[in-house]
Amino acid sequence: MTLHPTVEAVTARIKARSATPRAEYMDRCRRAAEVEPGRPHLSCGNIAHAAAAAGTDKAGVAGGRAPNIGIVTAYNDMLSAHQPFERFPDIIKQTARASGATAQVAGGVPSMCDGVTQGRPGMELSLFSRDVIAMSAGIGLSHDVFDAAIFLGVCDKIVPGLIMAAAAFGHLPTAFLPAGPMPSGIGNDEKSAIRQAFARGEIGREELLKAEMASYHGPGTCTFYGTANTNQMLMEFMGLHLPGASFVNPNTPLRDALTVAGTRRVLEITRTGDYTPVCEVLSPEAFVNGIVGLHATGGSTNLLIHLIAMARAAGVILDWEDFSDLSAVAPLMAKVYPNGLADVNHFHAAGGLGYMIGELLAAGLLHEDVKTLNGTGLSGYTAEPKLAADGSVAWEAGAGETLNDKILRPVADPFQPTGGLQLLTGNLGSACIKVSAVAPERRVVEAPCRIFHDQESVKTAFRAGELTGDVVVVVRFQGPRANGMPELHGLTPTLSVMQDRGQKVALVTDGRMSGASGKVPAAIHVSPEAETGGPIAKLRDGDILRVDAEAGVLEALVPADAWAAREDATADLSANGVGMGRELFAALRAAVGTAETGASAAI
Known part of the structure; x- marks a missing residue:
C-alpha cells in the first residue's frame, strides 16, 4: 500500500508542528512508565484504604503484583446511551478475577445528554462538561494503584473528555469499551417530517412526543449519526476499541462477549505482557486516521473541536487546515441520517466500519502501521466479531463488498469525491x-x-x-x-x-x-x-x-x-x-x- 501524497504531507506537517510538545509529552509518559505502579510503594495505611472494600479481591489489590485495572465509568440510568454500563464493572471484575488479576471502579464522570438539554440553559454547560470529565477521570486515576485503565463512555463530550484523561495517564495500557446503539425505531424521514410539521404549527406536542418516544425508545446510543456515534467510529479508526465493537447492540450475548474480550486484551498489554501504553496508540498517525474516518463517514461537526483538544492532550497539534486538506481527498462513503435515511444499525449491517477501513487502507488514505488495542495494526480492524459456540468472540473476515450501496459505497464509487x-x-x-x-x-x-x-x-x-x-x-x-x-x-x-x-x-x-x-x-x-x-x-x-x-x-x-x-x-x-x-x-x-x-x- 502506497500512502496517498496528501495524507503523507498532512501527517508530515502535523509531526513537524508538534515536534516539541509531542517529544515533551512522550518523555513524561516514558518517565511515568519507568516507575512501578504505586501499590508496591504505598504505605500500609495507603494500601489498606485502597483495598478495604475489595472483598475477595482484597489480597490481589493489596499484594501489588497482579495487574489491577482502573475502571472509569460514565454510567447513569437517566441517559439511554450510558444505562447499559451498569452491568459492565461486574463483567470486567469477573473477567479480571478469572485471569488472576483485579479491577476496581476508579471513579465516575458526569455524562450529559445534549438531546435532553437542547435549547435549555443546561446546554451552556455541555461543552465545558468535556473538561470536567477529563479532570474527574484524572482524579480517579490519580490514586496510582492501577496497571491499566478501561473507560466506559459513549456520547458527545464524554469520549473526548475521557481521551484527554487517558492521554494524561499515557503510561497506562487502555481500552475503551462501548455500549452500542439502541435497536432501530421509527424511520428518520418520518421523524424529520413530524418535527417540521410541528414547527409549522400543523400538529401539537402530543403527536410530536409520540414520534420522539418511538425514535428514542430503549437502552443504547441514539441511532442517527451524530456526535455519539461519530465518537464510536473514531475509537475504532484510532485503534482504541476492539475491531467491530462500535455498533453491536446493548445487552446482547455478543456485546457482553466483547466486554470480556476487551478486558482480557487490556490485561495482555500491561507490563506483565506485551506492554502497550496508550500514549503510543494516541500517535499523530492515529489522529490523521480519525480525521479521515470523520470525513469518509460524514461525521459530526463537533469533532473539529474535540479532535483538536484530544490531540493537544497527547502533544499533537492539529488545525482546521489539516481537516480541510484531508477532506479534499477523503471520499464520502456513507449515507447515514442526517446525511441519508439509514441509521447506524443499517450501516453496520451493510458492512460498517470494517468495510470502510479496508477500502480506505487499500486506497492509501489511512496509516496501517499504528499501535492499536488489539495489536494488529489498523488492518486488523477490517475483521468482524462473531459469537463463537463457547460464547467467546471469534473474528472473521469482514464484508469484502458493500451489502447496500444506498448506505455504503466503495472508494471507487463514493457518494461524493470529497469529505463531509x-x-x-x-x-x-x-x-x-x-x-x-x-x-x-x-x-x-x-x-x-x-x-x-x-x-x-x-x-x-x-x-x-x-x-x-x-x-x-x-x-x-x-x-x-x-x-x-x-x-x-x-x-x-x-x-x-x-x-x-x-x-x-x-x-x-x-x-x-x-x-x-x-x-x-x-x-x-x-x-x-x-x-x-x-x-x-x-x-x-x-x-x-x-x-x-x-x-x-x-x-x-x-x-x-x-x-x-x-x-x-x-x-x-x-x-x-x-x-x-x-x-x-x-x-x-x-x-x-x-x-x-x-x-x-x-x-
Missing part, C-alpha cells in the same frame, strides 16, 4: 460547514442577513412571519466565552421549513450546530467569536453575506472602508452566568480557548 466537512474563510474569520447532507444546489447562498443573539429569537421572528425571503440567519454571542458555545440544533426544523418553501437560507454562528447538522447550510464555530471582538460582531441587519461551501468563502459583502469603520456590537450576557449551575462555570468561561484550538480550559 469544509473550511470557510473570509472577512468574518474562519468557520466550518458540514456539506455531506446539503444538496449541491444549496451550497452557495448570497442573501441579506438577519441578526439574532439567541435561538429563541429566531423562532419568534419565524412565527411572526418576519423570515419570508432569502436570508442568512446570524446567531452570534454563542461562542465559548459568551455562553459556553451551546448547540443550536433547535433551529433545524425552523430553517428546514424555510428552505423547503423555496427560500435560500443559511445559518452563520459562532456557536455549534450539532452532530446532527443537516440539509441547511450552516457556517458554524465562527472564530474569533463575537464576545472577543471577532468580525461577526460588526454585522448589521441587511448586510449581504456570502456563504460559499464550494469555494470555501465566508464574506460580508460590505465596502472595505465602511467595514473598517464599524464598531463591534455588544450584547447583555448577564443572564448566561447564573441558573442551572452556570455560576459554577464562570472560571471556565473566562479561561476557555478558541474553537480553532479546541475550546478547552484544561488543555
